[in-house]
Structures are given as C-alpha cells and as structure tokens.
Amino acid sequence: MRLLAFASVAFFALTGLAAAQPFDTPEALLEAVYAPYFSGEFSEDEAEFRSEALNALFEADAENTPEGEMGALSFDPYIDGQDFEIANFEIGEPVIDGETATVDVSFTNFGEPRAITYDLVFEDGSWKIDDLAGENDEFSYRLTEIFAEAEAQ
Incomplete structure (x- = not known):
C-alpha cells in the first residue's frame, strides 16, 4: 500500500501536479x-524539507566551509551513502507526540539494508525534518552531531 502511495507522489511530482506544500503528514x-x-x-x-533549526545548521556549515572544500557532510544522510540504488523502500508508522514525530525509514541501497530514524517537527503549518539518525553495521550517525563536531573543530 505504501508503495502505491509513493508511486502516486512520484507521478505527481514528475508531472508537475504535486500538491503545493505544506506537508500535512509525516509520510x-x-x-x-x-x-x-x-x-x-x-x-x-532541499530547505523546504528541513526545520528552521536544521536549515540554520546547513547554512552555518556552508558559511564556515572554505570555497572549494567539503563541508561537514561527506555523504548523503538521507541514503546513508554517496551513491544510490534504492529498493525495498518503506516508511514506518509515525509516532506523533503533539508537534513532534519520530518515523523509521528502511530500504536497501545497492542491496545493503539501511535504517534511518527521522525526528520531525510540525513548523509553520508543515511537517519538517529536525534531525535524523542512521544505523548500519559499519557507521552510525546523527545529523546534528555531525554539524556540532564540525563546528567544534
């Protein structure tokens, strides 16, 4: 069922008929x-997807990164990698507590299982990503911690 919903979103996005923001559900x-x-x-x-606080971290990282250098992120945190071949994509059931939510996303990337937990916030009438954490056998991370470590250096 989620695959059908995802296919519908992808269709509308590709045809330019996607509903205008805001995102009224975490899914x-x-x-x-x-x-x-x-x-x-x-x-x-991608700022429309992120909370004001997370956007501020991205902007601060860009401002503090010398031109031509790589910022705090050396990978795409949404896929836990640099390249992608996504399959078996699933969005878990959101756990909503007022204006915050936690949602698990799982998929395989080049056949390797990936699990990412999203911390969302309802801000300005829309759900936004406030933080995320990736867990796999080789590398675990929390996005806000990556930015904090980079700023501390």
Missing part, C-alpha cells in the same frame, strides 16, 4: 524527500 514529507531517488529529478534546494 507525505518523507515520500517527497525520497521521490528524487526514484525519479532522478533532484531540487537544488
């Missing part, structure tokens, strides 16, 4: 975040 937000990994059509600005 709608995460389907929009992952749609480009299936369509190949990435936006240059």
